[in-house]
Amino acid sequence: MTRKKPSILNKIYALEDLEVHAKKHLPKPVFGYVAGGAERNHTLRNNAEDFANYKFVPNILRNVSERSTKTEIFGRQWDAPFGISPMGVSALAAYRGDIILADAAQKMNIPMVISGSSLIPMEEIIKLAPGTWFQAYLPGEHDKVENLVLRVKKAGFETLVLTVDVAVLAGRENNLRNGFSTPLRPSFSLLYQGLTHPNWSMNTFLKTIFKHGMPHFENFLAERGEPVFSASINRDFGKRSNLNWEHLKQIRKLWDGNLIVKGILNKGDALKAINLGADAIIISNHGGRQLDSAISSIKALENIRPYIKGDCKLFVDSGFRRGTDVIKALALGADFVFIGRPFLYAASIAGIAGVTHAINLLKEEIDRDMALLGVNEIDELGHELLQKY
Numbered sequence: 583m584t585r586k587k588p589s590i591l592n593k594i595y596a597l598e599d600l601e602v603h604a605k606k607h608l609p610k611p612v613f614g615y616v617a618g619g620a621e622r623n624h625t626l627r628n629n630a631e632d633f634a635n636y637k638f639v640p641n642i643l644r645n646v647s648e649r650s651t652k653t654e655i656f657g658r659q660w661d662a663p664f665g666i667s668p669m670g671v672s673a674l675a676a677y678r679g680d681i682i683l684a685d686a687a688q689k690m691n692i693p694m695v696i697s698g699s700s701l702i703p704m705e706e707i708i709k710l711a712p713g714t715w716f717q718a719y720l721p722g723e724h725d726k727v728e729n730l731v732l733r734v735k736k737a738g739f740e741t742l743v744l745t746v747d748v749a750v751l752a753g754r755e756n757n758l759r760n761g762f763s764t765p766l767r768p769s770f771s772l773l774y775q776g777l778t779h780p781n782w783s784m785n786t787f788l789k790t791i792f793k794h795g796m797p798h799f800e801n802f803l804a805e806r807g808e809p810v811f812s813a814s815i816n817r818d819f820g821k822r823s824n825l826n827w828e829h830l831k832q833i834r835k836l837w838d839g840n841l842i843v844k845g846i847l848n849k850g851d852a853l854k855a856i857n858l859g860a861d862a863i864i865i866s867n868h869g870g871r872q873l874d875s876a877i878s879s880i881k882a883l884e885n886i887r888p889y890i891k892g893d894c895k896l897f898v899d900s901g902f903r904r905g906t907d908v909i910k911a912l913a914l915g916a917d918f919v920f921i922g923r924p925f926l927y928a929a930s931i932a933g934i935a936g937v938t939h940a941i942n943l944l945k946e947e948i949d950r951d952m953a954l955l956g957v958n959e960i961d962e963l964g965h966e967l968l969q970k971y
């Protein structure tokens with residue numbers, strides 16, 4: 583039986599439209615947590631604005647009737663040159679958020695990364711969507727590193743992403759202003775938000791609690807973590823600021839699958855990660871959510887690309903919303919692009935149909951833009967198609 587497409591999707595013409603509807607659907611603290619950046623949001627804005635510095639110089643009369651957006655990484659062919667970034671607490675924004683995202687990605691044959699701050703056990707997710715990747719937030723403690731990596735391996739993941747731009751918690755004042763924290767604290771204002779967003783309260787929050795019990799941080803360490811809603815329990819992030827290159831060496835020894843380092847913004851760190859055996863790096867400023875005024879990802883990509891030789895793949899995320907954004911990164915030498923918030927908004931307003939719709943929109947944009955650039959294959963996207971001014 584095919585389910586009817588949710589009518590809200592008839593109003594979604596581009597990924598940017600998703601945010602408008604998610605803002606209405608989600609309680610203010612949850613929406614603010616997803617949408618927000620750090621401090622003055624400089625990086626959040628620069629991520630979006632810096633794409634405008636690169637313009638296209640298209641080719642004509644090339645017979646582009648046989649185009650394909652298929653892209654190969656790690657020996658597997660994906661249907662599009664983009665995937666879904668890891669996003670913590672997704673199951674609070676969308677009912678079974680991590681599973682919805684992983685399932686949609688699997689159906690559409692694009693990669694999806696589940697977050698170390700996710701609320702559904704990794705074993706459950708990988709069972710449903712076997713190609714899913716896992717992202718770890720690790721404290722700088724060798725025993726905790728080892729135990730988590732062994733759990734990820736045992737669960738059957740083939741690709742591990744280590745996020746490295748979170749030495750401490752970021753300054754996200756919007757969370758403080760909106761009353762968002764992990765765990766969420768009961769308060770009158772939260773109750774008011776719940777009452778004024780009944781669709782989210784019934785179909786995401788209460789449905790989760792009635793059907794699955796109180797969600798916990800399931801994948802932060804080898805053992806189950808804290809609940810997502812509590813008046814008194816504090817989250818233990820471990821010795822995050824201790825994490826250093828020695829831990830990357832340790833992980834490389836323990837992990838024989840694909841190892842990706844996420845959150846690199848300069849060439850020295852990129853080269854170090856490659857020397858220590860990373861199979862890919864993700865150039866990322868965490869969607870503008872960590873160090874405010876950090877360089878935009880597209881600019882960092884331009885800086886780093888010339889120094890990366892050999893087999894290590896270069897991925898990028900933060901601020902990508904359009905087919906043209908993705909193509910600019912590929913033309914600057916990225917091998918793949920990841921996108922976060924829009925897919926979570928899509929899951930929150932329309933579940934798996936929403937995420938599928940969003941993936942299709944972006945894929946269609948890339949396909950159309952390739953035709954207008956005179957290009958048939960992703961591999962043909964190169965520097966000569968861009969001019970910077």
Ligand SMILES: Cc1cc2nc3c(=O)[nH]c(=O)nc-3n(C[C@H](O)[C@H](O)[C@H](O)COP(=O)(O)O)c2cc1C
Pocket residue numbers: 615616617667668669670671697698699717745844866867868869870871899900901902920921922923924
């Ligand atoms: C709600 C939310 C939660 C996130 N949680 C994580 C996380 O758990 N681990 C991680 O490495 N990055 C996390 N990120 C950062 C994303 O992986 C990604 O770098 C960023 O969202 C990309 O930018 P974009 O949302 O503008 O596409 C999160 C981002 C958002 C929006």
